[in-house]
Amino acid sequence: MTKWGWTPWTIFYFTTPGVLSLVAVHQPPVLAAALGQDTIMPCELQLSHDENMTGTPVLYWHYMQQGDNNKKLWKPTEPYEGRVQLVDDNRESLDKSIVLKEVQWADSGMYECKLTVSTQRKGSHREKGNQTSLVVHDSLLFNPTDRNTSLLSCEVNVTQNAGFALTVLHNGSRLRSVNSAAGGNVSPQLFVTLSETIAVKAGGKYECQLHLKEDLIMKSVFHNNSTVAVEVEYPEPWLLYVALLLVPITVLLCLATVMLIRR
Template identity: 50%
Template sequence: MLKIVLSELHHNFFLMKWGWMMWMFLYFMVSGTSSLVVVHQPPVLAAALGNDVTMQCQLQLSHDEKMLTVPVLYWLRLTPGHENLRLWRPSVTYKERVALLDKNSNSTNKSILLRNVQWADSGKYLCKLSITTEKGKSFRRTGNETLLIVHDTMNFNLTGHNDSLLRCEVNVSLQTGLVLSIFHDGCKAQPVDIAQGDADAAPPFVTLSENISLNGSGKYECQLHLNEDLIMKSTFHYLPPVAEQGGDARKNLMTTRPTITSDEVLYPEPWLLYVSLLLVPITILLGLVTALLMCRL
């Protein structure tokens, strides 16, 4: 009997303990979300060399939180081992290259526009806000950093010395995790070789390249990825040449260049059809003229 009573007491204590822990967990979760103030930044941004890029930063407040003062915005370029560079308000390095997208000082959109992106702009950026609210009073919130990757134009074509070898090449900023791949009709092609440029020989970018042997007609696509994110791609459509009767197919292959388009293949003009369509009204017209001449006679 005593064992049963002790067992029930232990069971009740266990339930009370877990009930208390769950209540405390819900309390802190609800109280935390009721006064939530968060700064959102995308983890990765990619920009073409010489183009403009939007550095996104969004302030999010819960429904029961209210700003008492205008938020003070700080945009920083993180430079480990050195003093961080200011994008906003712009330092000398970024003078006349940075603009605030939303001019309303009370707006929660604190994104900026970085103009004329250069290789030296690649790196990590941080959005920080100093804010005063009813519940949280005065404090500072930061985002989770944004990695800016810079790239130039992707070259995807047959190699100059071998018309059966397809080469993809692109210069990218010195970031880790970038991968170049070529696909044939949706399937990843086996590379002949993969070459990566020497960062010390060509600062401040590295050249990624990949070569594959042409394996029949179809759509070839070169893709640049950072982990699971597609940064950029280029498409190459290939239609193999046909050797003339008694001719050399290999020779014809070397002198025939495939058509490169963005999403479609070019087809020859149907001149025979055009001529046939024109002959119909001409024949009818000649028949009418002949009939009129016969009536007059």
């Protein structure tokens, strides 16, 4: 290739019909779901403008955890039977997202959306997404501790090793925890308990936030309307100490002077 040899090839590449034809399945890398609630698991088939479907896409949703290859969300197998439905019932729709009902701890894991697609240019073939990691969290509990009302405790159960973290704020400023821990769990494969305990030092708005990486998942607010006594530190009364020491010294000097005079 000469220096200018790329130009005609580039023009040919971008102008020839079908060269840029694209069939792809898109799904999010991570999805956080609330325990016991319904969640939408996105999956979208995308086609380039010059690619046409010649048949109805066939959808497959697989649970990708090692040792559980037989678990499918669509068509649902146990334990998903009765808990999964399509967001769009139109078979010709490119939106292949599904609704997973009543999310459970055991639903945590990696899922893959697959489609059997027939197009004019590529014929019948299989396309799949980049997989979605489903992580689960429970409700936040943010209240004074039972033993000490001057301490606030924030606690939540989350999928283990998913990247969840707690942050506690007071009037918008982050507080340092007096006790931070990933507590016990029912099973190593289900969930862990995250907890943060902070000292209540003043009135105002206290907020506990649950983050997944950089994303805010949920928050709980506690308003402290009580007036908390403020400890005032006074400087050491050094002048008073000096004055108290001078009194006996002065008395001793006076006695010594009187004794010298009498001699």
